[in-house]
Amino acid sequence: MPEVVIPIGPQHPALKEPVNFRIIADGEKIVRLELELSYTHRGIEKAAEQRNFIRVLPLLERVCGICSHSHATVFAKGIEEIMQLEVPPRAQYIRTIIAELERMHSHLLWLGVAAHEIGFNTLFMWTWRDREAVQDTLEEMSGNRVHYNMNEIGGVRCDLNPAQVNAALSRVPVLEERIKKYVDMVNDEETLLLRFRGVGRMSKEEALKYGAVGPTARASGVDYDVRRDDPYLAYAEVPWDVVTDTEGDVYGRTRVRIGELRESVQIVRYCLENIPAGPIRVDAPKNAPKGEILSRYEAPRGELAHYIRTNGTDKVERVDIRTPTLANWTSVAMCLVNQNIADIPVIVAAIDPCLSCTSRLTVTNRENRPGVAVVRAARRGSSLPGSEDEEKL
Amino acid sequence: MTDPVFILLYIVLFPGFIFLFVYALFLSFLDRKIVARMQNRVGPPFYQPFADLVKMLAKEVIDPDGVDRGLFDAIPLVALAAVMTAFLYVPVTGYSPLAFPGDLVVVLYLMIIPTFALFLLGWLSRNIFSAIGGIRAATQMFIYEVPFFLALLAPAIMAGTWSISGIVVWQQHNTWLVFFQPIGFVVALICLQAKLERTPFDIPEAETEIVAGPLTELTGRRLAIIHLTTEISLVVGSALIAALFLGGPMIPWTLSPSWLNEVVGFCVFLVKTLAVLLVLSSIKVATGRIRIDQLNDIGWKYIASAALVQVGMVLVINYLWVTL
Numbered sequence: 081m082p083e084v085v086i087p088i089g090p091q092h093p094a095l096k097e098p099v100n101f102r103i104i105a106d107g108e109k110i111v112r113l114e115l116e117l118s119y120t121h122r123g124i125e126k127a128a129e130q131r132n133f134i135r136v137l138p139l140l141e142r143v144c145g146i147c148s149h150s151h152a153t154v155f156a157k158g159i160e161e162i163m164q165l166e167v168p169p170r171a172q173y174i175r176t177i178i179a180e181l182e183r184m185h186s187h188l189l190w191l192g193v194a195a196h197e198i199g200f201n202t203l204f205m206w207t208w209r210d211r212e213a214v215q216d217t218l219e220e221m222s223g224n225r226v227h228y229n230m231n232e233i234g235g236v237r238c239d240l241n242p243a244q245v246n247a248a249l250s251r252v253p254v255l256e257e258r259i260k261k262y263v264d265m266v267n268d269e270e271t272l273l274l275r276f277r278g279v280g281r282m283s284k285e286e287a288l289k290y291g292a293v294g295p296t297a298r299a300s301g302v303d304y305d306v307r308r309d310d311p312y313l314a315y316a317e318v319p320w321d322v323v324t325d326t327e328g329d330v331y332g333r334t335r336v337r338i339g340e341l342r343e344s345v346q347i348v349r350y351c352l353e354n355i356p357a358g359p360i361r362v363d364a365p366k367n368a369p370k371g372e373i374l375s376r377y378e379a380p381r382g383e384l385a386h387y388i389r390t391n392g393t394d395k396v397e398r399v400d401i402r403t404p405t406l407a408n409w410t411s412v413a414m415c416l417v418n419q420n421i422a423d424i425p426v427i428v429a430a431i432d433p434c435l436s437c438t439s440r441l442t443v444t445n446r447e448n449r450p451g452v453a454v455v456r457a458a459r460r461g462s463s464l465p466g467s468e469d470e471e472k473l
Numbered sequence: 474m475t476d477p478v479f480i481l482l483y484i485v486l487f488p489g490f491i492f493l494f495v496y497a498l499f500l501s502f503l504d505r506k507i508v509a510r511m512q513n514r515v516g517p518p519f520y521q522p523f524a525d526l527v528k529m530l531a532k533e534v535i536d537p538d539g540v541d542r543g544l545f546d547a548i549p550l551v552a553l554a555a556v557m558t559a560f561l562y563v564p565v566t567g568y569s570p571l572a573f574p575g576d577l578v579v580v581l582y583l584m585i586i587p588t589f590a591l592f593l594l595g596w597l598s599r600n601i602f603s604a605i606g607g608i609r610a611a612t613q614m615f616i617y618e619v620p621f622f623l624a625l626l627a628p629a630i631m632a633g634t635w636s637i638s639g640i641v642v643w644q645q646h647n648t649w650l651v652f653f654q655p656i657g658f659v660v661a662l663i664c665l666q667a668k669l670e671r672t673p674f675d676i677p678e679a680e681t682e683i684v685a686g687p688l689t690e691l692t693g694r695r696l697a698i699i700h701l702t703t704e705i706s707l708v709v710g711s712a713l714i715a716a717l718f719l720g721g722p723m724i725p726w727t728l729s730p731s732w733l734n735e736v737v738g739f740c741v742f743l744v745k746t747l748a749v750l751l752v753l754s755s756i757k758v759a760t761g762r763i764r765i766d767q768l769n770d771i772g773w774k775y776i777a778s779a780a781l782v783q784v785g786m787v788l789v790i791n792y793l794w795v796t797l
Contacts, residue, residue, distance in 0.1 A: 086601055093680050108766070197681045199672050200761030205512035271673050271761035421605075422764045425681040 083111060086421065090119055096193075097435035101428075105421050113413045117435065121442035125399055132394040133159055133233050133368070141227045143401060144437040146189065149175075149182045150379035151386075152231040155399070157312055158375030158388040159233050162368050169314070170358045171235035176314040177248075177351045178221065178230050180344040184255070185214040186380035187337045187344075190432045191262060194334065197425040198275040203265060210258045217248045235361020245352050252349050259341045266334050276331035280415035280427035283328060292411040293404045294382020295340065296431045298324045299332035306378040318350050330430045367394045379404055381432045405431065405438040480570060488565035488739075490557060497704040498522040500750055504707070507754040522704065529697035537690045539599055548590045548597075549691070549698035555586035556705045563712045564638050564721050565742050566735045572638035577629055577717075580637065581622060584668065584709060587702050588614045591677060594699075595687035606686025609765055610677035613667060616772035617674070621664035623780035624657040627787045628717045637713070641721035651718040653790060657783040658718045660776055662749070665710045666756055667768075669703065673760035676768060708746065711753070715745035 083106050090098035098119035104111045124143055128136050140155050141148040153175055160167055188211040195203035215225045221244055222228035222237075230236050266272060282292070287300035297304060305322040307315040323339030325332040368390040377384045382404030391397040408431040415427050483489055501522040509516030536542050562569050562576040569576075588610055595607015628650045629635050632643035644650055651658045667674035678686040685691075688699060715721060722738035722745075763771070 084601070086605075093684055195761065198761040199675060199679060199681070201672075202512050202758050203761075205514060209513050269761075271763055274763050274767050275761055420764060420766065422676075422679065422682050 088424065099433070099435045101424070103416075103421060103424060108420050108422070110416050110419050110421060110424070113416045115409065115413065117409070118439045118442050120436040120439045122436070122439065125401060125440070128399045129396055133364075136396065137231050137233070138227070138229055141229060144403070144434055145226055146186050146434065147182060147379040147381065147384070147437075148227045149178050149230065150377055150384050151401070152229070153179060153313070154375045154377035154384055154386045155388065156231045156233055157377065158373045158386055159368055159390070160364070161373055161375070162371040162388070162390055163233070163364060165234050165362055165364055167235055168359045168362060169356045170239075171360045172314045173351045173355045174230065174236045174240060174360065176318070177240075177348055178218065178228055179313065180347045180351070181214055181218050183380045184341055184344045184348075185211050185218070186432070187341050188214065190337060190429075191334070194330070194426060194429050195272070197429045198272070200272060203272075207262065210255065213251050213255055217251055220244050220247055232361055232364075234364035235359070239360045240355065245355070249349065249352050252345060256342075256345055259338065259345065262341075263338055266338060273331070275423075275426060276334055277329060279330045279423050280419060280430055281329040282411055282415055286414060287328070287411065290410040290414055291407050292382075293407045294379070295333055295336040296382065296408050296411060298322070299336045300328040301326050306376050306383050310376055312377065314351060318347050320347050330426055333430045367392060381405060381434060382407060401440065403434060403437045405434045406440075408433070483570055484561060489561060492565075493557060493560050493705060493708060497701065497708045498526070500707055500711070500746070501704040503747070504750060504754050507751065508758050511755070511758040526697050526701060529700070530694050532693040534693035534695065537599060540597055540690070544597055545594070545695060548593050549695050549702065552587040552590035552702045553698050553705070555583045556702055556709055559583035560705065560709045560712070562637055563709060564641050564716055565712070566722055566739045568638040568641070572636050574639070575635040577625065577635050577637050577640070580709075580713065581625060584706065585614070585618065587706055588668070590699075590702075591687040594691065598687065598690040600690050602683040602685070603687050603689045605683050606677045606689070610670075610687060612765055613674065613676055613768060616769055617664040617667035617776070620660050620772065620776045620780035621668065623777070623784055624661040624664060625713070625717055627654050627657045627784050630784065631787050631791060637716050641716050641723055644720040645723040649718065649720045654718065654783055654787065656779050656786075658714075660780045660783065661714055661718065662752060663776060665714060666753055669706055669710060669753070671753065672757045673763045674768065675762055676765050679762055707750070707753075711746040711749035712742070714749050715742065719745045719748075721745075
């Protein structure tokens with residue numbers, strides 16, 4: 081059978097965000113993948129350079145609708161390090177609680193999406209229902225379901241009162257029970273195993289070679305987690321384990337995420353029970369001294385890095401955002417080769433891609449764009465495209 | 474029984490097309506509601522399938538470039554006609570007045586036509602997703618159709634007649650065939666699920682993979698008719714299984730006014746088809762979609778073998794029945 085090109089995207093029911101795959105397939109087997117990523121460039125980095133630190137934090141939260149706390153925290157963490165601020169431990173604990181709640185809602189969301197990709201809508205509905213418990217907790221703590229806006233340079237915006245702590249603690253057993261249910265489902269559910277096992281397998285060497293990060297890498301046995309290897313917030317004080325797996329396939333990635341869900345619940349519980357008293361922020365100076373820093377953070381999808389350069393003013397000179405999805409795309413292109421075309425959605429979903437967050441540039445090629453010549457010709461009232469005066473344009 | 478007015482009423486009004494149409498929409502609603510409640514959702518109101526149908530009938534029909542319009546219009550209608558015809562031979566209240574020896578085979582053949590229609594639609598659509606979906610529909614048909622035939626012919630062998638009404642009568646005198654043929658019953662349910670392209674066998678319409686498969690390019694009334702066909706297939710399929718394995722609309726004793734027999738038979742029919750629907754919906758809720766190559770393995774290795782074993786068992790039982 082000759083090779084066929086299957087276009088997927090920018091609009092496709094499996095895609096929640098615009099991306100264009102050109103799958104070159106031989107029958108039902110994939111030969112290679114061509115990717116076109118950047119459809120939603122928003123110029124957030126440039127916009128960040130034009131706002132002072134107070135106004136940059138809400139902006140950076142809007143890089144991603146799911147790991148919003150991650151982006152704000154990693155930036156605040158970097159600036160605090162440049163300013164050499166000592167953030168109070170209570171603030172660190174609150175940030176940790178929000179960060180782990182965010183990881184929980186992100187992983188629950190992912191589990192639902194992955195199940196939906198294989199047509200298992202029941203799991204999809206259930207995980208999204210249970211995710212509401214996490215979202216409710218976040219709303220109680222911060223006032224918002226999505227963009228919590230908890231960070232400030234030097235601490236957090238608002239404190240947790242005992243009622244909020246108790247309400248959050250009361251939800252922990254419920255979540256634990258539901259997560260246990262999902263562990264059972266992932267291990268026992270026959271159709272899930274059929275679709276996840278052995279699909280999109282990646283060895284440890286390949287994961288390292290292609291620079292995979294986060295649960296994608298950990299599922300292939302790469303024992304790396306910024307939270308442990310470069311501790312920040314309260315992670316050094318909290319007892320928890322890095323979850324790894326040796327399967328390396330979609331099944332492994334599912335197990336890692338479910339394991340992380342369990343760890344996150346424990347971290348949240350520990351932080352809520354042992355939250356130290358004290359102030360929630362220190363006063364930060366208006367301007368940051370000249371300096372540069374690479375701030376790292378373990379976002380739900382993997383290692384998130386902000387490169388920040390300051391120049392002594394109240395604005396950054398440059399902030400460069402490297403999202404975990406960008407690091408994982410190469411591994412997707414590798415994983416897809418020789419797989420079945422029916423497995424494209426689930427393999428792509430397995431890295432938990434966040435496409436708009438990854439969009440850092442846009443390329444416009446006006447000359448090759450179909451339709452441009454037609455519009456211009458029409459505007460000038462001239463003849464049809466392809467004629468000579470179109471060339472002169 | 475042979476009064477032409479009666480036959481006409483049977484075909485058009487009850488339990489023919491009008492009833493079929495209403496019941497199909499009702500089953501469709503019930504299916505959606507059951508699935509929704511199991512998934513912890515609210516689910517649609519009872520008139521939703523009807524509203525969907527009316528809405529889609531009213532929508533503009535779009536012809537993709539280079540597609541044969543006539544065929545595109547005709548194929549959904551042929552599929553609809555085929556399943557509606559098939560229903561006439563399935564007993565709803567008592568016997569079907571149109572029954573003839575061998576109508577089981579006709580019904581089975583008529584029920585294949587929607588799958589052919591999907592394949593043709595996929596082929597004609599000039600769209601990569603439709604083409605893949607159409608090929609998958611045809612591939613899947615070759616996998617489930619053989620065990621489905623075998624599983625439904627086993628009752629015919631046991632009852633010694635190829636007429637659905639005849640098999641129902643046999644069950645009235647003896648007992649439900651599901652007790653003799655549990656394997657065949659399970660195989661028939663699984664294959665019906667595959668035939669109706671419901672999860673885990675919604676491979677040809679895998680939304681996240683190939684948009685809507687063969688239906689991708691269908692719009693307006695064409696889509697409405699194809700959806701109606703699927704809904705009616707659900708009624709025909711569950712009625713067929715109820716008739717062949719669960720004794721159909723019959724009760725083992727006769728009631729004094731003859732019309733009461735018909736009414737009770739009809740209620741029994743409703744209960745049995747709803748029971749079959751409940752099983753099918755539960756399968757849909759409890760599973761994800763498998764891949765076509767996995768279905769190929771499972772279908773030929775296990776389901777077809779199980780159906781063959783069932784037929785073999787029926788032959789042995791029949792032999793013992795006659796000799797002992």
